[in-house]
Amino acid sequence: MATNFVVPTKMKAWVYREYGDVGNVLRLNQEFEVPEVQKGQVLVKVLAAALNPIDHMRVNAVYKLPHFTLPAVPGYDLAGIVVKVGGEVEKLKVGDEVYGCATIYGTLAEYTAVDESTLALKPKKLSFEEAASLPLVIHTAYGGLERVGLSPGKSLLVLGGAGGVGTLVIQLAKEVFGASRVAATCSTGKLDLLKSLGADLAIDYTKVNFEDLSEKFDVVYVAIGQSERAVKAVKPGGSVVTIVEHSKTLPPPAFSFVSASDGATLEKLKPFLESGKVKPVIDPKSPFPFSQAIEAFSHLQTCRAAGKVVIHPVP
Structure with a gap:
């Protein structure tokens, strides 16, 4: 060089x-x-x-x-x-x-x-x-999961799983935070992508209303603006984090998260990127x-x- x-x-x-x-x-x-x-x-x-x-x-x-x-x-x-x-x-x-x-x-x-x-x-x-x-999406995905307290054994629903942030949330939830089960929403043509990233359940939002599912989740990560619906998919005592709705009053237990950019987070996640566990x-x-x-x-x-x-x- x-x-x-x-x-x-x-x-x-x-x-x-x-x-x-x-x-x-x-x-x-x-x-x-x-x-x-x-x-x-x-x-x-x-x-x-x-x-x-x-x-x-x-x-x-x-x-x-x-x-x-x-x-x-x-x-x-x-x-x-x-x-x-x-x-x-x-x-x-x-x-x-x-x-x-x-x-x-x-x-x-x-x-x-x-x-x-x-x-x-x-x-x-x-x-x-x-x-x-x-950089920005991995900071946002990691920071949001850390802030919401995702930990080994918990379940997660990602709204907007095929977007830049959502694709990283799915992978980090499984590989870094140890989530026991990850579900995510997307359109029909992206179901296979979500499964390839580690999603246990890929939900076609054009056919299924995620809040009507009998299964509820410990954490819901909102990468698109659906917090009103998201709180209906969380277990009692669970949490909802949104990265897109910052100016409105959010329904409990939802809260907003704004990412900060720092090289330390990138360094922390480097082993997962070098190994290919996070792509x-x-x-x-x-x-x-x-x-x-x-x-x-x-x-x-x-x-x-x-x-x-x-x-x-x-x-």
Whole structure:
């Protein structure tokens, strides 16, 4: 691996200068400024990126970060190579293959500056494309299960099992948290996918109302907005965690969870990724080339993707 990289001052990046629909406001800029590396940050040459629902929510201003300014590059997930190191960086060095979440600058660009604390060394078993698909969803899946107190012997129902988060929840519940039984909902064509990930019961939501099942669960993980129905599927004394409903009053025992991004979680789960016990799930239409980022967003917004929508290669 080369350790001498010539970093340009300008780069290709997808940029939005105003809020609105992705197709109307996102533009490919051929001469965007490469971000300066601050203390505690590294500059990463992005080789692959992935999209999440929060990415288009930020572009259309449904979700706003404090102190956020335009113009901006969308995207959180990335995998790439460290090409420059800022002051007070302790663990990473130039040439390291990394993956994680960029929380300040976006990832749909050739380069991005990232806090060292949100990155981890890429598992050798994974390609850059596979690694880029994981950070935000694996943080959300693991953090939600930890917060809700899933433990060995408990049963779990996942609402939205075929999505980016849901596919990881199923696997982590079985392999990391030791759930005795995992059920998950999806559409007809994705039942086999859920079973291949370890689901004991795959529920076709187009034919079955999960809350009408006689079986109830210790934990319900809501990856889609159905908390009102979810509380009808939980056992007495059980818990419901939702990752999508944060602004409304939730019916007990439901509560909302917002993920935080840190490299420590990625390091903790690395053995499961290296062994193949937990696998990335990439949507069959992926990867989208960098030039087709808008098409990738459009596919994500259909809510029909199975797993993650990935952009690769990045120039």
